[in-house]
C-alpha cells in the first residue's frame with residue numbers, strides 16, 4: 001500500500017471492556033472507523049458514549065480488548081513499547097480533555113517538549129514552538145507557566161503542542177470546551193488548515209458548530225457508531241477508487 | 244404558504260392514523276398534540292380535508308344520526324404519512340416549527356419509530372451545518388455575510404441540541420422507538 005492510500009487511522013471491530021464480570025463496562029462495542037489522509041472527522045455523542053475511550057485507543061494510550069487499531073498502517077497492538085512510544089511522538093498529536101500540561105515548564109517549553117524528545121535541536125524546537133503558540137493566538141505568553149494562564153489559554157497551549165511538528169494524526173478531546181465561541185472557531189480553522197495540508201484529525205466535540213468544520217461527523221451511542229453525516233464519499237468507496 | 248399547507252395536511256393524516264375523526268375533533272386534537280403552538284381554524288381543517296379527500300388520502304364515512312361525517316385515512320394516505328415521517332425537514336424550505344410539530348405528532352402516532360426520525364433529522368441538519376461552514380470558509384469574506392451565515396449556524400446548533408434533548412427524553416421515558 002502506498003502512503004497515499006493508507007488511512008491515517010483505521011479501527012476495525014474494536015471493543016474495549018473495562019473491568020470484569022458484573023462490573024464490566026462495555027465502553028466500545030465492535031466499533032469501525034476509518035480516517036483518511038486530509039480528513040477532519042468529528043465525533044459526537046452523549047456523555048459516557050465512549051468518545052474519550054475511542055481517542056485513547058487511537059492514540060495508543062489504552063489497548064483494545066478486541067479488534068485492530070492501525071495508525072498510518074501500523075497495527076498498535078503488534079508494536080513493542082519503544083516502537084509505540086516513538087510512533088506516538090512522531091505521528092500523533094494529542095489534546096487531552098484536561099490539557100495535561102507540565103506545570104514546571106513554560107508554555108513554549110511544553111510545546112517544544114515532544115520535538116526535543118524526538119531529538120530536534122533545542123533552538124529549532126523552541127522556534128517551532130513559538131510559531132505554534134502564535135498560531136493559537138498566544139504570542140507573547142511564551143514564558144508563562146501553566147498556573148499563570150487562564151483555562152482557555154492552557155487549552156490553546158495544549159492545542160499548539162498537538163499540532164507542532166509534522167504530526168500526521170491529531171486527536172483532540174473537546175479542545176474547545178474552555179474557549180469562547182470566536183476563539184473556538186479559530187482553533188477549528190487551525191485544525192482545518194492542517195488537514196487541508198494533508199494531516200488528519202479526529203475531534204471530539206459537544207458543539208455542533210465546531211463539528212460543522214469536519215468532513216464527516218460520526219455519532220456515537222453506547223460505544224458504537226450509530227449514524228454519520230457529511231461527505232458523500234465513504235472511505236471504503238474512496239479507497240476502492242484509488243489505483 | 245404552500246409548505247405550511249403541506250404540514251397541516253400531514254398533521255391531519257397523522258391524527259387520523261390513530262382513528263377516524265370528525266372535522267371539529269381534528270382541530271382540538273391538533274391543538275393538543277402541538278401544545279397549541281400552531282392553532283388551526285375550522286376553515287383550514289375543512290379545506291384541507293376536502294383536498295385530502297380529492298387526492299384519495301382520506302375517505303369520508305357515512306353520515307351518522309346527527310348528520311356528521313367522520314374521516315378515515317386511506318392506504319394511500321398512510322403511505323404519504325410514512326413518507327413524511329421518513330423525510331428530514333430541509334433547512335432551506337422549513338416553515339417555522341414544522342420540525343417541532345413533526346416530532347410532537349410522531350410520538351402520538353402508533354408504529355412510528357421516533358428515535359429514527361430524530362436520528363435522520365440530526366444527520367440532515369448536521370449536513371446543512373457542514374454546508375454553511377464550507378460556505379463561510381470559501382465564500383465572500385465580507386463581514387456582514389459572515390455574520391448572517393453565523394446566525395444560521397447558531398440556529399442549526401440550537402436545533403441539534405434540541406434533537407439531542409428529545410433523544411434523551413425519549414430514552415428515559417421509554418417512549419415508542
Ligand SMILES: Nc1ncnc2c1ncn2[C@@H]1O[C@H](COP(=O)(O)OP(=O)(O)OP(=O)(O)O)[C@@H](O)[C@H]1O
Nearest residue numbers: 018019025026027046047048049050051052053054
Ligand atoms: N478506567 C475505566 N474503568 C471503568 N470504566 C471506565 C473507565 N474509563 C471509562 N469507563 C467507562 O466507559 C464508558 C465510556 O467512557 P468515556 O470516557 O469514553 O465517555 P465519553 O464519551 O468520553 O464521555 P464524556 O463526554 O463525559 O467525556 C463510561 O461508561 C465510563 O464510565
Ligand SMILES: [Mg+2]
Nearest residue numbers: 051052053097
Ligand atoms: Mg470524554
